Amino acid sequence: MSEHEWYPILLSLKDRTCVVIGGGEVAERKARGLLNAGASVRVISPSVTRGLSDMAQAGSIHLLQREYAKGDLEGATLAFAATDRQEVNASVAAEARERGIPVNVADGDTEGDFIVPAVLRRGDLVLSASASGAGPAVSARIIGELSSRYGPEYEGYLKALRQIRAIVRAEVPDPGQRRRLLAAASTEEALIEWSRSDFALDKRALLDRLEERALDGKG
Ligand SMILES: C[C@@]1(CC(=O)O)C2=NC(=C\c3[nH]c(c(CCC(=O)O)c3CC(=O)O)Cc3[nH]c(c(CC(=O)O)c3CCC(=O)O)/C=C3\N/C(=C\2)[C@@H](CCC(=O)O)[C@]3(C)CC(=O)O)/[C@H]1CCC(=O)O
Numbered sequence: 481m482s483e484h485e486w487y488p489i490l491l492s493l494k495d496r497t498c499v500v501i502g503g504g505e506v507a508e509r510k511a512r513g514l515l516n517a518g519a520s521v522r523v524i525s526p527s528v529t530r531g532l533s534d535m536a537q538a539g540s541i542h543l544l545q546r547e548y549a550k551g552d553l554e555g556a557t558l559a560f561a562a563t564d565r566q567e568v569n570a571s572v573a574a575e576a577r578e579r580g581i582p583v584n585v586a587d588g589d590t591e592g593d594f595i596v597p598a599v600l601r602r603g604d605l606v607l608s609a610s611a612s613g614a615g616p617a618v619s620a621r622i623i624g625e626l627s628s629r630y631g632p633e634y635e636g637y638l639k640a641l642r643q644i645r646a647i648v649r650a651e652v653p654d655p656g657q658r659r660r661l662l663a664a665a666s667t668e669e670a671l672i673e674w675s676r677s678d679f680a681l682d683k684r685a686l687l688d689r690l691e692e693r694a695l696d697g698k699g
């Protein structure tokens with residue numbers, strides 16, 4: 481894989497068809513990541529892992545148990561070439577190019593349009609790490625470290641913060657003041673407080689508490 485400066489984004493794939501060619505461990509990992517993002521996943525491979533086979537049986541993915549053939553990327557938003565055959569991956573990438581579909585290539589020999597980072601999800605919090613192909617095990621290790629630092633409680637924290645933010649945006653017209661209060665609302669201490677209280681019931685008390693926090697933060 482040649483060196484690039486990749487541009488990280490979060491893509492909306494809800495109900496979008498994503499096609500994974502190949503059925504090994506790598507294809508399974510890509511398929512799971514896509515399902516976590518609500519995509520509609522089509523997997524094409526003559527043989528598949530137990531995991532993929534279970535996913536097909538459960539109806540979570542659409543599995544075509546055969547070799548890749550040109551035309552398989554029809555209707556795809558994203559394509560993944562994850563076979564162990566470099567020439568097959570290259571053909572998948574070529575079809576994707578023709579169709580203008582961004583393609584991920586699992587082997588290091590064919591150029592892909594995007595790579596996949598290691599990911600940690602805590603509800604709305606999405607943490608990702610990438611080593612740009614230099615060593616994916618580093619990305620996986622860093623995400624493992626972050627998973628103990630940012631535990632499952634973050635899901636609740638962000639739910640609460642989303643509500644607080646809606647209130648602040650509705651009640652505080654001045655952008656500078658809004659930013660100041662939202663910064664105060666986002667410290668870890670503050671997130672714990674919101675997730676434990678019924679702040680949304682009393683907007684005035686919430687805004688006063690935020691003001692207090694903002695002043696404390698300065699002090
Ligand atoms: C992050 C993660 C996401 C995912 O796949 O969903 C991911 N690889 C993961 C694991 C992993 N992959 C490999 C090992 C074995 C150890 C090692 O080789 O280091 C391990 C570790 C393990 O299995 O624990 C081998 C490997 N990977 C690539 C090649 C080809 C090459 O480098 O040329 C080879 C050699 C194949 C060979 O032997 O020939 C290529 C890519 N792998 C990427 C992503 C992209 C770069 C992202 C980045 O650098 O951050 C990129 C460029 C393309 C892509 O796949 O998008 C996922 C961790 C998720 C998690 O567990 O949390």
Ligand SMILES: NC(=O)c1ccc[n+]([C@@H]2O[C@H](COP(=O)([O-])OP(=O)(O)OC[C@H]3O[C@@H](n4cnc5c(N)ncnc54)[C@H](O)[C@@H]3O)[C@@H](O)[C@H]2O)c1
Binds near residue numbers: 568616
């Ligand atoms: N990107 C990554 O994260 C990563 C990690 C490890 C390995 N790799 C690379 O990815 C490749 C796949 O890794 P794996 O562990 O999943 O391999 P694997 O050998 O377990 O699986 C290969 C899959 O490709 C399928 N396949 C072969 N020919 C096909 C065809 N013509 N059409 C459709 N499917 C076909 C096979 O049925 C099999 O399911 C490796 O050869 C390696 O180059 C990438």
